[in-house]
Amino acid sequence: MRQGKVFYQEHFAGIVTETNDSDFTYEYDPEYIQKFPNQFITFSMPVSEKVYRENRLFPFFEGLIPEGWLLEIASESWKINKNDRMGLLLACCKNCIGAVSVEPINSEENE
16 A cells, blocks of 8 residues: 655645555545635546545546656656556655655654
């Protein structure tokens, strides 16, 4: 299972997860829901207590991953297959352009 902390600006918003079954979930942080009930990360995932589920990486997060020549550089530099979308999201999206960023959660942090 791989996970990333999702930030909206400097605020921790929630966690995106790739499960061991290669499904994906996104869950807003309860504190974020309380403080920022109208500050969603994307229109397709309004702030809610519900857990969003998909059988592939959410299109919003796909949009954060580099494309073209920048994807080539990222893939080669970090030795990540271009089809490993969660791996690319966790490696490349800590300092992306825009209000949303994703930081990897090390497996040790989960234990």
